[in-house]
Amino acid sequence: MTATQASDAPAAEPILELDDLGVVFTTESAEVPAVRGVSLHVRPGETLALVGESGSGKSTVALAAMGLLAGNARATGRAVIDGTDIVGADEAGLAALRGRTVSMVFQEPATALDPLTRIGKQIAEVIRNHNDVSAKDAAARAVGLLRRVGIPEPEKRAAAYPFQLSGGQRQRVVIAMAIANDPALLIADEPTTALDVTVQAEILDLLRRLAAETGTGVLLVTHNMGVVADFADRVAVMYQGRIVETGPVEDVLLRPSHDYTRRLLAAVPRLSVAESDERPTAGEVRPDDGSGSGDATAPVVELRDISVVFGRGKRSVHALDGISLVVSPGETLGLVGESGSGKSTAARVALGLIPPTSGAVSLFGADLARTRSRARRRLRSGIGVVLQDPVASLDARMTVGECVAEPLRVHRRELSARDQRSRVEAVLDRVRLPRDIVRRAPGELSGGQRQRVSLARALVLEPRLLVADEPTSALDVSVQESVLKVITELQDELGFACLFVSHDLAVVQHFARRVAVMRAGRIEEQGPTGETLLHPETDYTRRLLAAVPVPDPVVQRGRRAERLATLAAGRMEAEA
Template structure:
């Protein structure tokens, strides 16, 4: 809980005509985007009300208009976006308000937790300074005076060693840690209304529960209203009071939590409720060749000396003497909490970060390969990044982004052939091929994730490291992507390293699971063994939290692992 050092600033905020109980009232909201292919209608005249102290969950598949409706209300649309209708906060109209008027509200009375923290955080400033910025702007204090509150906020959202982390830069933190920084920033001025756009997407199951508990406690303390945008119906079931279901920019159904989950009226709502990653991955033959092997991998990170500090900060060991073998056709799932070293290990396997150890790819020792020596192998070793927006160039069209690898690895292809392959790649990942002339910001978070997958798959690799590839996808699309990855794997004999905090996805796609904690492997084994008879308490905690179990069998026979 926040202590008395965090003061209530609402009395000093912009004066507004207060309407008792009603915090936000939206009528006939539309959002349109002008594109080279014509006008795209993202939101088509929706209505919604949010009352003080309640939580409204807005759910639907990627591209349904969930995020764009809130971005339109906040005046945060891209340059080619247009919003119309009415959105009244405490009686004050936001649609058409000037930037000066909106700036008095944004970050003070209404805050937003954005879906993609890496692109929302400035890479040139420490996370402490960025959290302090809204405090300084709205309260008129200095950055040094705000430091104590920033430390408190970092501790509240579960950032370890806040005294050290306050001076970290965004790239020095894991995806989950960056998400928690965004939450701390949004809560800095104790807003009247919090718009949380996928606030737990990048978080592992144990931290997810802590964050939701934190948001709930703050909501009760300050009477804060929350609009929760999410594709995770498990979160909605335990956190929201009312639910609004969207599809193709329209409201399909809305009602109380019990109405939506126990008595859904729309077929689309029932489809969402029934969607869950399913199936099991068969392990490859024991005689299948080892395509990628790593032995005794160590990755250390140190920070450069700052002008104000005479010494280097301590080295962080992100990966601590890890070994693994990946066979052709195999999928190794890597799980663990945020900051456990999962993503760093994935990059080390592709020789993308400095590390020590022995690496072999396709029976070739690549331990001492430099960038030039690795370049010919890049076509066969691909990575799907955790943050799709940060890895997609905003200056290139989707078609140009997807075919970029073809330009490097197949320079003889003409434009028509590249375009043909882009059409096929987009269709494979469930996107309209006509969208290849649009730009990344015109897509939802889930759609951008599929674009990242298409870019990796178009050049037909042998090994793909998938870093949280389904984290931004709703359950129905997760199932489609998992099925797509299985099909591609069977067709082309692909091998995957699948990094995720979502254990239901790991269970559906992996045949072998590695559990990491603080840079080390704490347990590994077949998917069936890990999920049905985990040996380590840490593994049992993860699985229990993910599957909502009270207990996991303690009597596992671990002698063979």
């Protein structure tokens, strides 16, 4: 039962109540306030979405509610869960609450799960921590929880290790652990950010069903406004540590009262689901000026009938199965599909990092299979790469200046140290970062700043091809908008081609000129972005588009009902 459905019934007492909550972090130089005077509540069976930019304080609020703040943090005010004030509570009292009364679903299941312990044993441990049951009974309940969250072959999966499951399955395992003891409150911190749209829709359906069955209250921390429209009853908007607006989801998303909320919503890329003549303006095909090396008239990169097989015999996996792609000078090709569809593998083949089992790869007009190591190195110097996680791709031991200059040291050894510094400063100007940032470490920067550093490093050699693999999926909407705007402006200035790998179809629709839809190692369809995404030819592309949540609660309710009806019809047809 949602809060909307219960509007005529007497309001239940909140399961979570924050009253004038404040959090201050003590650093070497000063005390930094992260949360200021936050007051909100979550009632049984309702979902409150907490939204805002990175650094707004939303995750700090969630951690404070769990009593999981860092040692240098000090909380003030009240954070009451089921009658217990978390602020000032001792560790024994908190341990009794966590996992039983309140549980948390984290953004990255890979870090939430022990890689060396089997799935069933991890769930059983959570059960036994709060219940006097035998190991055998806990193991049986663990299998039942896996079945409840939709894991296929739960007995078999219980014996598996986390690395043997897909990303969506791992997130379902984390949810199974979170609901193992029927908590009254579930705190979900960006639970779908790293998931493709179909898995995201399944996870939201699962959380919605569990909340309805058990009356669990949900505090959802997210930057995805489509998820908010799809899942939340109420919304609280945070800005610089404060709540600036709160209300029912339709009021906040459709009739925002605060200027910051309006700006936040304006930054959301919206998937066009109606017939339209509009076409994306970013990534237009531009004539090559012939200034680069190689054949200027040839495609920047071309994959011809590429297959990639990992392993041998019965254990072999066909990651790619006869795909063909072309990226022309100056254009952006969006590569979309579910996790495991082969998108990233195709990008790595284009980079020359994975040799194809069969087929041919052409880079700047040269056949990669026939180029020797020195020539191949010269070809690769014409490629820039931006990855999803700048924390992992930037060396924490280097300064920003050293990270950006690294490609110059590898591929432009003839440049003096002074010339390298000059190029680093110039590319930092291009990505709108201050030059004095060169002396800082990556860990001292925000997520958006780190991604701009990654972009600067990718472009410091002025490449002819930029390969961007999920470059904005971990960024909030306003930072995502600014990063994509920088890429677009630099593409206009430098004329590089872009292979843009993403599971965010709304971003691809606005950013890419052409799109290729992948499924199970094959290309389902490809063509101009507007035609392919507005008038898809295959059922798979239509299902992919139907799973994308839009930031309009009214429209999204209809889309969700239509998607669920289509899935139900498909199941009935399969059973028949």
